[in-house]
Amino acid sequence: MTQDELKQAVAVAAIHYVVDGEIIGVGTGSTANFFIDELAKIKHRIKGTVASSEATAARLRGHGIDVFDLNEVTSIAVYIDGADEITASGAMIKGGGAALTREKIVASVSGKFICIADGSKLVEVMGKFPLPVEVLPMARAAVMRKLTALGGQPKLRTMRTNAGSDQAFITDNGGEIIDVAGLAILDPVALEREINQVPGVIAVGLFALRGADVCLLGTGDGVKTLTF
Numbered sequence: 001m002t003q004d005e006l007k008q009a010v011a012v013a014a015i016h017y018v019v020d021g022e023i024i025g026v027g028t029g030s031t032a033n034f035f036i037d038e039l040a041k042i043k044h045r046i047k048g049t050v051a052s053s054e055a056t057a058a059r060l061r062g063h064g065i066d067v068f069d070l071n072e073v074t075s076i077a078v079y080i081d082g083a084d085e086i087t088a089s090g091a092m093i094k095g096g097g098a099a100l101t102r103e104k105i106v107a108s109v110s111g112k113f114i115c116i117a118d119g120s121k122l123v124e125v126m127g128k129f130p131l132p133v134e135v136l137p138m139a140r141a142a143v144m145r146k147l148t149a150l151g152g153q154p155k156l157r158t159m160r161t162n163a164g165s166d167q168a169f170i171t172d173n174g175g176e177i178i179d180v181a182g183l184a185i186l187d188p189v190a191l192e193r194e195i196n197q198v199p200g201v202i203a204v205g206l207f208a209l210r211g212a213d214v215c216l217l218g219t220g221d222g223v224k225t226l227t228f
């Protein structure tokens with residue numbers, strides 16, 4: 001099976017976790033996009049959604065699915081999102097799609113976090129995928145020095161402009177993303193706490209303090225359910 005077929009399979013499996021009549025938190029990325037397309041088929045069963053990015057909100061609205069501002073909502077039954085890496089204990093690296101801050105906020109107010117991922121995302125030790133950290137632009141250099149001191153190799157995420165030059169990638173929140181390579185994350189909870197308290201950090205893409213409750217993992221042998 002291709003990686004896209006595995007993503008599609010876990011998106012279909014995730015529909016089982018959608019709670020009728022409730023608000024559903026929706027993540028960002030290619031796997032989440034497959035899920036949005038599946039959710040559209042049962043949109044009459046849910047009250048609406050909260051989106052973790054402008055891109056996700058646009059895709060949901062494109063399907064005619066209601067998207068609520070988080071401030072209008074008191075509870076979210078379940079949050080469904082992909083991951084860049086996930087461990088056997090449910091800790092994740094997220095933020096490859098630059099939506100880590102909103103993803104963390106929506107996940108934090110959700111009853112359950114269902115991670116949907118193809119099998120390549122399951123790792124023993126996280127860190128091969130560079131850890132995304134969203135920062136206030138004025139703190140970029142200071143935070144990079146701290147991340148270097150922690151043993152990482154930080155790099156500012158850039159994007160190519162229409163004019164062909166590179167400029168800092170700007171998130172939905174007006175932040176910048178630093179991708180940190182070279183970390184072997186042996187204690188994800190401790191590292192998440194440590195990076196969280198660096199002034200200028202908006203959010204770190206480590207989801208260990210609040211990890212996944214369930215991971216639907218797409219494999220050649222079908223969708224495996226890991227419960228944490």
Ligand SMILES: O=C(CO)[C@H](O)[C@H](O)COP(=O)(O)O
Nearest residue numbers: 029030031082095096097099
């Ligand atoms: O954290 C994310 C976006 O910020 C995504 O969940 C993560 O990057 C996985 O993306 P994909 O489903 O495209 O592999």
